[in-house]
Amino acid sequence: MTSTITELFASQLRMGGHRPALRSKRHGRWTTTTWDEWNRRSRAIAAALIEAGVQRGDRVAILSTTREEWVVADLAILMAGAVCVPVYPTLTAEETAYIIENSGSTVIFVENPQQFETLTTRPASTVLAQLKAIVVFDCQSLRDIPHHESQRSLTCFEVSQLVHVPSQVLADFVSLGETLLDDPEKARQLDERISNVSGDDLASIVYTAGAVGRPKGVMLTHANFAFEIRTARETLEVSSRDEQLLFLPLAHIMGKLLYVMHYEIGGVISFAENMLRAVDNAAEINPTFFGSVPRVFEKYYAVTEKKAREEGKVKERLYRWALDVGHRTAKLRRKGITPSLPLVIEHRYADKLVLSRIRSRFGKGLRFAISGGAPLAAELAEWFEAIGITILEGYGLTETTGASNINRPYRSKFGTVGPPLNGVKNRIADDGEILLRGDNLMKGYWNDPEATAEAFHEEGWLHTGDIGYIDADGMLKITDRKKDxxxxxxxxxxxxxxxxxxxxxxxxxxxxxxxxxxxxxxxxxxxxxxxxxxxxxxxxxxxxxxxxxxxxxxxxxxxxxxxxxxxxxxxxxxxxxxxxxxxxxxxxxxxxxxxxxxxxxxxxxxxxxxxxxxxxxxxxxxxx
CATH class of the missing domain: 3.30.300.30 (ANL, C-terminal domain)
Structure with a gap:
């Protein structure tokens, strides 16, 4: 059974490298990258990383919002036998410096000159001495990074003059790698690195965003990810025909898991321009699924409700009627009961006049959405079900490689996070704490054996710090954080x-x-x-x-x-x-x-x- 991300990627190439893999909107147009093109770029970057002195097991950081270059660089890091360290672009210079220093990262990919400039300010500048190279994705785009109009942005060249670390734009880094791979010995060296990657090797060190104290680096192996994405494919019934809209931060384990899942299922990842444009982008590309945090669903609900109230009493009554019809229809179907003919006809009109128009903002092909990262109110999930959108709430931690439980398209219950994934076990401790066990559990915390020992209970159970219970239907219900x-x-x-x-x-x-x-x-x-x-x-x-x-x-x-x-x-x-x-x-x-x-x-x-x-x-x- 395939146990590494690089092997899974190779299997997608064998199934057809000409197929679409990634989609991004550039200069107002959606452009497509095939699996073969992705492979070519990632191999070139991997060769350039090796040339820069990156060894097996070295850590390489990525400081960027969610975009196509992020996943291309991530795969390249793994091809070089190294470990990816994601960094949130919203972190302060001090927090960024801590992660780079604590992980011992030797190379960093940054999104743009603004992120590059962050590395030149104290205390981030103190870690520059450990870096062998800095690679900038985009010297033009500001994307989501806040910027004051009265301040002039430094160019990549100007920022590079402020550091004594070799710095290159990604396009030049790719060109360098392609030149290197023209040498048969360099190509052989890269192939050897790729073939030597094993399931027990670290694939990523993901730093938890702790509410108290310094974040801890969670060590996740190739085997951890392989287990998760194999199980996710079976659970969600996704395939190469699916297209995902991705906008969650890739520094968050949920975003990372949703991306790496495509190494198993194939299909297409379409990258939203940013979080604010995600719904508009959905209407443009018609995804079959996407993942989100509850806040996005809450905002869409609030905006829809407000618009209904503002459009006058007649239209608001029409909206309330359609919603009621949607609720009644969905409730019967959830119980396995076929709605009566009058209700079917009523729902047909309600959907045509109101519900389909609300739903269409997310595109015409949406099969389901996934919610995680925080609790989703049952009433909110019911509202979305009434308009015709299924939200599958899941649960997991960075320490569980992103997911341990999730509602299924064919088996869901509002207010719960569903049953465990196949191969994962739930247990409730005497004090109500949820304990987890499975092949998705982390290897431990980076350079922190004491915290690692504290995280695990006897017989390999992981302490989650969450309080909950398992109901009569085998569904896990989270009630709160133990410490909260x-x-x-x-x-x-x-x-x-x-x-x-x-x-x-x-x-x-x-x-x-x-x-x-x-x-x-x-x-x-x-x-x-x-x-x-x-x-x-x-x-x-x-x-x-x-x-x-x-x-x-x-x-x-x-x-x-x-x-x-x-x-x-x-x-x-x-x-x-x-x-x-x-x-x-x-x-x-x-x-x-x-x-x-x-x-x-x-x-x-x-x-x-x-x-x-x-x-x-x-x-x-x-x-x-």
């Missing part, structure tokens, strides 16, 4: 993530953080959705600056209405009794969110300690 559980003064255990998921469904709320550990009742810190509230303020002739919005009694009243609605769905001890509106939005740059958008509770609790203190200063329970 709130224990109130009355001894009640509260899972804040569930409540925070409800809060994010409000069109006025960007993030909500539930507070209440050791307290008599729960409160919340509310970070406002500035974009939605700015539009509301303009329509109602009210000040739109953040400080004015948090003091506006109408804004507070709107938030209170949404929180009252949420409270009706919760047990009394879970209800939010008071809240504070924050003028600032949580962000990655300010340190309140991880690169994957998860809340850093400790940072927020410390930063807003005085605000939290005021919420409880009145004493007692506001509801009594």
């Amino acid at each position: 559980l709130i224990i109130t003064a009355a001894g009640k255990n509260v899972a804040p993530q569930n409540i925070e998921n409800f809060l994010r469904q409000s069109p006025w709320i960007a993030h909500g953080v539930v507070i209440g550990d050791g307290q008599r009742y729960l409160t919340a810190l509310i970070s406002l959705n500035h974009q939605a509230l700015t539009r509301w303020a303009a329509e109602n002739g009210r000040p739109s600056d953040p400080d004015s919005l948090v003091m506006d009694p109408e804004v507070r009243a709107m938030i209170q209405l949404d929180i009252d609605s949420i409270n009706h769905r919760l047990a009394r001890y879970e209800t939010i009794k008071d809240f504070a509106l924050l003028a600032d939005q949580f962000s990655i740059a300010s340190g309140e969110l991880t690169p994957t958008g998860k809340i850093k509770r400790n940072v927020i609790a410390k930063r807003y300690a005085s605000t939290i203190e005021q919420l409880y200063a009145k004493g007692g329970d506001p509801s009594t």
Whole structure:
């Protein structure tokens, strides 16, 4: 059985190198790269890496957003027998420097001059001495990197003059490699590197975006990925006829897994221009599936609901009717019941008039979407099912190579992350912690044997740090992070993530953080959705600056209405009794969110300690 990524890639070449493999939008047009072209470019880059002094087992970093060059470079790194170290482009210079230094990376691929320039600023510049080469993907594109118009970007040449490390543009690096491969000895040397890759070799060191402390480098082998993608193909029933729209960060294990899955299934990966353009790109290329985090689904739902309300009472009633028909039809089909003829006819009209138009934003060929990285509200999954889009929620960790459980197209249950993958086992510890075991478990943490030992339970079970249970249907339900559980003064255990998921469904709320550990009742810190509230303020002739919005009694009243609605769905001890509106939005740059958008509770609790203190200063329970 094939156990390395390079072997899987070779098998795709044997099945037909002329087939489309990658698609990117360049200068307004979608261009296609075949498997043969991908192979040619990756082999050339691999040869150039070897020439630069990269040895088997060396680490090579990639600092870039999701794009075609990322996966071409990743495969080249593996062909050279080296290990890929993905780095989020949203990290600070200090965080970037830590990953490069800790991993011992000797070469780095960067996206553009802006990322290149990051390496010249302290403290990132301190790691330049360990680098043998810097390769820049694109000297023109700014893509998603924030940039102030009044500042002139340095060119690749100007930045290269600031460092004493050999630096090249990717196109030149490819040309160098192609020239090297004209030498039979160099070609033989590369072929030998490729053939010597084994399943036990490291394929990637993926740094976890920890909410507390330094990130840890998770060591994942070729065999780990081979197991995952083989199982994913069987589970999701995907094939070479499928086309995926990819926009998740490739520095995140979910994005990485979705990409490497194509080494097993074939098919086409189409790269979105960026996260903001992903839905528009879907309508252009008609993907059969894509993966996303819940926030993308939440935003699409909120925008659709808002548009329905704004189009007048007649159109809103039509939308509500169509949605109700969609819900009733989907509910029957989920139970295996054939809808009645009148309902079939009613659904046909509802779909033609409303549902198909909402659904078409994601293209005409979508079979399903995958949600991961954070909990997906069951109500949100039901809404998408009603409009005709199946969302399969999954669960996993970086330490499990991305997935351990997922709902199937033929077996799913809202509010759960589905049964385990074939070959993966779930177990619930006495304290409710989820334990996992399977061939997808990491080799360990890079240069951290103590943390590795702490991560594994007896008999090879991995501690996930998540709390949950397995229901009667064999589906895993995640209730919260073990360390995030709130224990109130009355001894009640509260899972804040569930409540925070409800809060994010409000069109006025960007993030909500539930507070209440050791307290008599729960409160919340509310970070406002500035974009939605700015539009509301303009329509109602009210000040739109953040400080004015948090003091506006109408804004507070709107938030209170949404929180009252949420409270009706919760047990009394879970209800939010008071809240504070924050003028600032949580962000990655300010340190309140991880690169994957998860809340850093400790940072927020410390930063807003005085605000939290005021919420409880009145004493007692506001509801009594």
